[in-house]
Structure formats: C-alpha cells, structure tokens
Amino acid sequence: MSDSSAGRPREGVLLALLAFGNFIVGMGAFVVVGIVSPMADGLGIAKADAAVVLTTYAFAYALLSPIAATITGQLPRRIVLATALSIFCIGTIISALSPNLLMLAASRIIVALGASMFTPLAAGVAIAVSAPEHRGKALSTVFNGLTLAQVIGTPCGAWLAYHFGWAMAFWAVAALAAAGAAIVFLTVPRDVKFQASGMHAIIDVLKDGRTMFAIAFTATFITALTIVFAFFGPLTEESVGSNPEIRTFFLVLYGVGAVLGNHFGGLLTDRIGGRGTLAILCLAQIAIMPFFSIVPLGPVAFAILVGTWSAFAWSFMAPQQSRLVLIAPQAISVVLALNAAMIYVGIAVGSALASRILGWQGLASLGIAGAIGCVVALLHLLLSGKPAAR
Numbered sequence: 001m002s003d004s005s006a007g008r009p010r011e012g013v014l015l016a017l018l019a020f021g022n023f024i025v026g027m028g029a030f031v032v033v034g035i036v037s038p039m040a041d042g043l044g045i046a047k048a049d050a051a052v053v054l055t056t057y058a059f060a061y062a063l064l065s066p067i068a069a070t071i072t073g074q075l076p077r078r079i080v081l082a083t084a085l086s087i088f089c090i091g092t093i094i095s096a097l098s099p100n101l102l103m104l105a106a107s108r109i110i111v112a113l114g115a116s117m118f119t120p121l122a123a124g125v126a127i128a129v130s131a132p133e134h135r136g137k138a139l140s141t142v143f144n145g146l147t148l149a150q151v152i153g154t155p156c157g158a159w160l161a162y163h164f165g166w167a168m169a170f171w172a173v174a175a176l177a178a179a180g181a182a183i184v185f186l187t188v189p190r191d192v193k194f195q196a197s198g199m200h201a202i203i204d205v206l207k208d209g210r211t212m213f214a215i216a217f218t219a220t221f222i223t224a225l226t227i228v229f230a231f232f233g234p235l236t237e238e239s240v241g242s243n244p245e246i247r248t249f250f251l252v253l254y255g256v257g258a259v260l261g262n263h264f265g266g267l268l269t270d271r272i273g274g275r276g277t278l279a280i281l282c283l284a285q286i287a288i289m290p291f292f293s294i295v296p297l298g299p300v301a302f303a304i305l306v307g308t309w310s311a312f313a314w315s316f317m318a319p320q321q322s323r324l325v326l327i328a329p330q331a332i333s334v335v336l337a338l339n340a341a342m343i344y345v346g347i348a349v350g351s352a353l354a355s356r357i358l359g360w361q362g363l364a365s366l367g368i369a370g371a372i373g374c375v376v377a378l379l380h381l382l383l384s385g386k387p388a389a390r
Helices: 008-034 036-043 047-071 077-097 101-128 132-164 166-187 199-207 209-215 217-229 232-240 244-272 274-294 299-313 317-327 329-361 363-383
Strands: none
Touching: 008 036, 008 047, 008 077, 008 101, 008 132, 008 166, 036 047, 036 101, 036 132, 036 166, 047 101, 047 329, 077 101, 077 166, 101 132, 101 329, 132 166, 132 244, 132 317, 199 209, 199 329, 209 217, 209 317, 209 329, 217 232, 217 274, 217 317, 217 329, 217 363, 232 244, 232 299, 232 363, 244 274, 244 299, 244 317, 274 299, 274 317, 274 363, 317 329, 329 363
C-alpha cells in the first residue's frame, strides 16, 4: 500500500467516505433529471429549456476536470477533497436560490467545478491506499457512490421537489455536501501519499497519442450506451405503459443493475485485468442492446433486459480506470480526470446521435444503433493495445 499506516479497517472506512462523497456528487448531478417538470413550472420556462441545466453541467465538467486536476495537483488530498465538496455545496445553494434559468445554469458551472475536483481525486486516493491486486474492488467501492445516487438520491430528490418545491431538492444536496466536506476534512488521513502533478503533466498526457486514445475509449463506450439511454423513458412506455409508478420502478431497477454491475466490474478486473473485462462488456452489450429494437416486450422480459443491460453497462468504470493507471502510471490524477471528462463527452455525443437516429428511423432503431456503437467501442479497445509492462 502507498499509505503504509492504513490498515484494512482504516482503508475500508476511507473508501466508504469517498463513496459517500461520490453519492453526494451523483445526487447533485442527476437530481436535475427527476425534477425537470417542477423546476420548469417554478421558473416559468418550457421543459425543453430546462434541459440546458444538465447540458451546462456536462460541458463544464468535461472542461474543468483536467484543469482542476493540474491546479490542485500539489495540494494535500484531504484539503482538495474537502474544498471540492465545499465548492459543490456553495454552487448548489446558489442553484436553490436561483430566480431564473440563467442564474441556475451559471450555478451549475460552480457545482461542476466541485464535482470535477472530487470524483477523479477520490479514485486516485482509492488507488493510493489499496494494494495493486485490490485496486479494482477499491475503485468499484468508491464509484458505487455514484450508482447508489441513481437508486436512492435521484428518486428522493424528485420526491422532495414534487412535495416541497424544486428548490428543496437542491437544499437537501447542499446539506449533504456541507456534512460531507466536514467529515472528509476530519477523517481523511493527512499522510495519504499521492503523485503530485502540474500543468506540465496534462500537456504531456495530451501530447501522448497512445494514452489519449486509451482514455477516449470511455467516450466511445458511453456514446453507444447513451444512444439507448437518452430515450429510456419512451422505450419503457412502449413495453409497460406510461404509469408513473411503473416507470419509476424501472428506473430503480436500472439503478440496482448499475450497483451490481459496478461491484461485478471491480471483482472481474482484479481477476482478469481491465482490458479483458472491458472486452467482455463490449461483447455483452453487442448481444444485449439489439433487444431494445424489438420492443414492445412483456413486463418480465423487459425487466430482465433492463437489469442485464444496466449491469453490463455500469461495470466499465473500475476496469477502465485500472487500465489507465497501468498505461500512464506517471500521471494518474490527470488521466483519471480526463477519463471522467470523457463520460460527459460521451453523453453529449450519444444524446445528439440518438436524437438524429430517432428522427430518421424511429424508436425501434435505437437498440441496433447502440449495438453498432459497441462494435466500434470494441474495435477502439483492441486498437488501443495492452498496458506496457511497468
């Protein structure tokens, strides 16, 4: 272990704290999806216009993540983690107080800054305190906070918004972020060893074509998944109807599949390595996603499809992060930050492609298109090569 003073119990508690921080970040990011209607009504805007809130966050995160990693690369990890959640809290408070769409969108840039500082760094700390043979499990534990945010955080935020007004969802996130910042500052060890980085580190990585091609796999894979996920609601309605309770059940089912898949991805990474795990995930998605093109399915069949698809989708983060650490061990914080940014690049590209495909060939074409995207992702993975022996 990089931090020799951290025994197993201490390491487990630290990983749980980092996962809690990611839960806060995930809830703050994804809660917008569940409160579009009350938010639009409260601000007096169209629902379509409310989507700019999520888009602003995505682009800000993608741009700020590598910059934040280099600016804070010399600072103690405990200080940066606590500062990140504090910035996240301040931005979320501004979101709750926003009287119009412009101020709300601007506040999401501040929120994205805090998130872009915390999540990649949390992965870096997990790597620093874990033995190499347990990195996959450690990364999946920390990333599990984001998946749990979809299962618990987003539905809870939506419930608060519909019962007490859209701003209450943001107030709840802000309260959690304030508590998280204090807990992280008081409990994260001062002596966690880390790899210092500066602006030269990001320049070196950006100039390294092999490393950037490996990082870009995340965008390719997420693009393919988003082609289906962007219209998950209409696909669900096609098979099980428009009952809001039933739709919520399938969103929760998707989240449960994500939690299980994330755990599975970490275990498999520790057994066969990141590249092998990612190849399995691509092949699984190539086989699974075409079934979305034969909807409507019966409720049971659709439930099996959603749970399986989600599990094999959310298994990717631990193996990809583990693989990147092996490819560029000299710039861990930078590659993890760029990898996080690629998630949002993939979401943006996948959403745009999904809209075009839907207008061109209709809802039934999305599953086939997503599977083709995963074929491209598999080729991308194979062309990016294996991590060099270190």
